Ligand SMILES: Cc1cc2nc3c(=O)[nH]c(=O)nc-3n(C[C@H](O)[C@H](O)[C@H](O)COP(=O)(O)OP(=O)(O)OC[C@H]3O[C@@H](n4cnc5c(N)ncnc54)[C@H](O)[C@@H]3O)c2cc1C
């Protein structure tokens with residue numbers, strides 16, 4: 001008999017088989033069983049120096065919560081996480097753990113890091129499914145009011161922290177549902193909406209007031225919030241929701257979508273359930289997704305579930321440079337997405353009805369590294385080839401939406417339209433007219449928030465759109481400078 | 482909030498709703514629109530804000546029941562509440578004293594023209610107005626526009642009322658009569674806006690049109706509403722909805738408006754109402 005290993009190996013997550021899951025929008029990974037969670041928790045060494053915590057943007061007490069898992073007190077473990085993270089069920093699913101907390105786990109150096117994200121998900125699900133959440137404690141009311149613009153992970157996190165500190169927090173969201181990218185972008189099969197919903201509802205238990213369908217810059221400007229509405233500070237967490245197109249011929253043909261539109265139709269508007277819902281979406285037979293990030297993978301996997309027979313993913317660099325999480329790339333491959341690496345579309349071609357019928361792809365080779373440190377793709381002349389397709393989703397990144405900056409006089413933005421902020425406090429710069437008379441004691445928290453949200457905002461998937469709070473006045477995300 | 486406080490069928494399948502939303506009533510400007518939803522799973526429907534009463538805290542919408550969602554909307558009544566009402570969206574109309582302005586509304590497009598005509602009048606312009614409709618019953622807002630315009634004319638396709646013909650025939654007539662028109666604003670079915678743009682271009686008159694591509698979020702996030710203006714891609718919900726009519730790629734706009742014809746018909750076949758075609 002072989003010798004028993006001293007340490008269990010990293011517990012794998014059961015998931016829906018590829019052949020099944022491409023026929024539905026249900027969640028793919030199914031979550032740990034109690035036994036698996038206990039086994040996984042037992043692998044943690046409870047390191048004194050807690051290197052893993054340094055990798056977590058919101059500084060979750062990782063060994064602390066894992067110790068509670070090990071002890072079998074899952075509800076207490078959930079509470080421990082929630083001390084610093086109001087979205088554990090969300091983060092346990094969509095955080096890029098492999099490059100954050102788990103990347104710094106000591107066990108990772110020798111082989112397999114502790115599956116911190118999966119454990120986080122397990123305890124959050126356990127608490128939710130068992131209805132075990134306790135009413136959170138909040139500090140004595142301070143009498144200060146903060147407006148939070150945008151309900152993505154940045155806004156939700158800011159609201160939770162502010163509410164806990166005793167401030168009156170109001171979230172203003174342009175869309176009809178809370179969650180930002182979590183609700184309009186990330187598909188149901190990766191993050192079920194009911195899970196997000198329950199974490200958002202928990203914010204209401206903290207006393208946060210939610211205002212949907214409220215576009216700041218239109219209904220109220222930031223200035224209106226601070227004058228007419230009497231807020232002491234405004235936190236801008238409006239994300240990076242401006243879709244990027246490629247500027248190539250044929251981009252406005254029918255069947256050409258930005259990833260935002262494609263995913264919004266499918267997720268927020270639930271077009272995949274057309275018939276029971278009212279918003280349509282093109283169901284292509286041969287789809288192509290352009291890009292190599294999480295957004296591209298989500299789009300390709302959505303197209304698969306909408307019934308496309310063939311799905312190509314065109315990415316202009318090689319596999320190594322793909323920014324998507326390894327897990328997502330793997331899932332996409334399992335679902336039969338064909339990767340056309342080192343290619344980029346140069347033209348979309350339509351029929352006489354302006355419907356997309358083909359893409360002209362050009363092959364690339366890798367040249368010298370560019371600013372991002374990745375090797376620059378260089379087009380190979382004369383390598384173009386035509387691929388017949390009827391739907392294309394462009395997922396090559398996003399920029400800053402100018403709704404706020406264009407309606408807030410004096411707000412300083414950088415060349416790319418991102419709001420410029422103080423590195424330390426997150427306070428916006430420029431005209432200080434918007435500064436309220438009294439200052440909030442933010443400093444401590446702004447730092448955490450800023451970094452917290454950076455973690456959720458990996459570029460180029462739409463990152464940079466993260467928010468933080470400052471000492472009074474208007475605060476905003478650290479966009480790429 | 483978001484409650485329908487008055488409802489009136491002002492023409493066959495054309496409704497005027499007055500909806501309570503005090504802040505929107507205070508903040509909206511001419512040329513802006515809202516996006517509303519009626520129920521979970523429902524579409525986000527863009528409609529122009531035709532009027533508002535800041536004192537009463539209400540906004541007025543006028544719409545034609547052309548498809549699944551607008552027919553559902555038509556089934557609501559006084560006291561019913563909309564699920565969501567976001568706005569004011571889009572850029573307000575750029576107002577200037579041009580001298581003489583001619584506003585042209587075709588079909589339901591006459592409704593968006595009303596608030597714009599009001600502010601042009603306030604800016605001191607001499608006002609011409611043209612209303613176009615397929616037939617007499619479908620002529621809307623004649624009285625309201627008549628109060629604003631120094632000269633208001635009506636054209637019907639079948640000649641059942643006013644001039645027989647298109648709004649462009651009336652515009653050509655106005656010019657032939659020796660009227661000097663410095664600026665034209667047209668809202669209506671895309672082919673109508675195209676025809677007005679062609680004529681005004683020939684005559685050297687600046688022309689603004691209010692485009693209505695399919696929209697989802699209305700905040701510049703999805704790019705679904707993109708239109709081509711002067712060869713550039715613009716997002717109608719944030720860069721518009723008003724654009725220089727002479728520079729719009731109407732061919733593309735019409736194609737993109739028809740992107741989901743098949744699905745819309747599917748959705749419609751479930752409903753029981755007849756359909757009033759807008760374009761074509
Ligand atoms: C499809 C997709 C998949 C992704 N997958 C992952 C992943 O697996 N892991 C990961 O870590 N990251 C992922 N990301 C990136 C991550 O989602 C974003 O970095 C993160 O959502 C940014 O959070 P945020 O709160 O700054 O902004 P957002 O989530 O973009 O939220 C901003 C919110 O502000 C609202 N808003 C904007 N302007 C206004 C206004 N003027 N008034 C009112 N409201 C306004 C918007 O409607 C939106 O709801 C993904 C992104 C996408 C698009």
Ligand SMILES: Cc1cc2nc3c(=O)[nH]c(=O)nc-3n(C[C@H](O)[C@H](O)[C@H](O)COP(=O)(O)OP(=O)(O)OC[C@H]3O[C@@H](n4cnc5c(N)ncnc54)[C@H](O)[C@@H]3O)c2cc1C
Pocket residue numbers: 514524526527528529530543544545546547548549550551552589592593692693694695696722738739745746749759760
């Ligand atoms: C900025 C803006 C302002 C608008 N203002 C008004 C208004 O004040 N009053 C009003 O009645 N309508 C207005 N519309 C049009 C209105 O939004 C559409 O008629 C409505 O969304 C159709 O939805 P449906 O489900 O009923 O019809 P669908 O089943 O979606 O479509 C039925 C028919 O209408 C056409 N159609 C669909 N959407 C549009 C559209 N956006 N524009 C033109 N034709 C369309 C379709 O091609 C189809 O032929 C506006 C649109 C925009 C973008």
Ligand code: SF4
Pocket residue numbers: 055056057058059060062085091092095096097100101102116117120
């Ligand atoms: S990085 Fe994400 S998954 Fe890891 S501990 Fe922090 S919040 Fe949880």
Ligand code: SF4
Pocket residue numbers: 043044045046047050051052053062063104105106107114116
């Ligand atoms: S580094 Fe890894 S083993 Fe150490 S405490 Fe963190 S999770 Fe546990």
Ligand code: FES
Pocket residue numbers: 695696697698699700701702703704705706707716717718719
């Ligand atoms: S409707 Fe989405 S960008 Fe205009």
